[in-house]
Amino acid sequence: MIRRIAVIGLGTMGPGMAARLARGGLQVVAYDVAPAAIERARSMLSVAETVLDSLDIAPPPAGVGTVRFTDDIADAVSGADLVIENVPENISVKADVYRTIDGLIASDTIVASDTSGIPITKLQEHISHPERMVGMHWSNPPHIIPMIEVIAGEKTAPQTVATIRDLIRSIGLLPVVVKKDVPGFVENRVLYALLREAVDLVERGVIDPEDLDTCVSWGIGYKIAVIGPMALLDMAGLDIYKSVSSFLNADLSNRDDVAPMVLEKTEASKFGIKSGEGMFSYTPEQAKALQSERARKLVAVRRILEGRE
Numbered sequence: 001m002i003r004r005i006a007v008i009g010l011g012t013m014g015p016g017m018a019a020r021l022a023r024g025g026l027q028v029v030a031y032d033v034a035p036a037a038i039e040r041a042r043s044m045l046s047v048a049e050t051v052l053d054s055l056d057i058a059p060p061p062a063g064v065g066t067v068r069f070t071d072d073i074a075d076a077v078s079g080a081d082l083v084i085e086n087v088p089e090n091i092s093v094k095a096d097v098y099r100t101i102d103g104l105i106a107s108d109t110i111v112a113s114d115t116s117g118i119p120i121t122k123l124q125e126h127i128s129h130p131e132r133m134v135g136m137h138w139s140n141p142p143h144i145i146p147m148i149e150v151i152a153g154e155k156t157a158p159q160t161v162a163t164i165r166d167l168i169r170s171i172g173l174l175p176v177v178v179k180k181d182v183p184g185f186v187e188n189r190v191l192y193a194l195l196r197e198a199v200d201l202v203e204r205g206v207i208d209p210e211d212l213d214t215c216v217s218w219g220i221g222y223k224i225a226v227i228g229p230m231a232l233l234d235m236a237g238l239d240i241y242k243s244v245s246s247f248l249n250a251d252l253s254n255r256d257d258v259a260p261m262v263l264e265k266t267e268a269s270k271f272g273i274k275s276g277e278g279m280f281s282y283t284p285e286q287a288k289a290l291q292s293e294r295a296r297k298l299v300a301v302r303r304i305l306e307g308r309e
């Protein structure tokens, strides 16, 4: 039974995840190596709590469902039933965390990684109880998006997958068990196929970035929220898909490296809203407004999709 959870890494993903787990009645202890990240996470936590209120996700009874911050990793993981690792997408940084916590956790503590796509089999090499390690891939923003992928590595015990799947379900979220430990799992394989083509189209001057976003959001995005790709194929007709894919697939981007436009921007520290510039430019006020607007619209759409409006 999972009651106490340690969230390690409080950047983009950690705070919203901590808020959502606590709202599900779990005792969360949140840790980051950087004191500034802990401070930022405190304010992100209260923003996430307001959003959870607007989703009508009822608070748990008094005394359970708390988030406590700590700057001591031993304190964070001590007594944890589950540790969720949320540190940068880099095997050696993640492996360092696993080595550090290895001697601090019980042999039956589950260690989950929120990796965006590093195979769990590779991460398991760095922990002494690989049967207790599992992928638990949340989607950003984690306090609003209900779907979480659950991925077993070669050495993950089936019981570990079942425990995490049941935990996700028990707090009203939507687990999807991925059957093979492929890089990127499923969500990011699909997302990155789309992003590769989108970046390529902008890079080749086929379309301006603003128009690309309008085309994808109001064309594909709007309907894909209501009907998934498999059912969409049936709606369009597999005969149409066969005809179009017979000439189009060969023309789609198949680049296997990072696009030059993305390399140029990241080399100039243009990372997006976190640095004030990426594909577009943002003042701090615009970045904040964009995040609130995204939360407000996601809440509104979710209420409708769940038939609550």
Ligand SMILES: NC(=O)C1=CN([C@@H]2O[C@H](COP(=O)(O)OP(=O)(O)OC[C@H]3O[C@@H](n4cnc5c(N)ncnc54)[C@H](O)[C@@H]3O)[C@@H](O)[C@H]2O)C=CC1
Binding pocket: 008, 009, 010, 011, 012, 013, 014, 031, 032, 033, 034, 037, 085, 086, 087, 088, 089, 090, 093, 096, 097, 114, 115, 116, 117, 137, 138, 139, 140
């Ligand atoms: N950003 C996104 O949209 C999503 C990211 N992910 C994955 O989640 C993980 C975390 O991603 P983000 O939150 O975006 O990263 P981030 O870079 O925003 O935050 C990472 C945090 O980890 C902390 N950190 C670094 N080393 C640490 C250590 N040894 N111990 C404790 N804390 C440490 C950093 O100080 C930072 O606050 C990555 O594996 C990423 O691929 C998963 C879903 C979505």
Ligand SMILES: Cc1ncc(C(=O)O)c(C(=O)O)c1O
Binding pocket: 115, 116, 117, 138, 139, 140, 187, 188
């Ligand atoms: C660009 C990008 N990369 C990875 C992820 C992820 O799911 O890991 C996301 C996301 O939205 O969650 C993302 O946008």
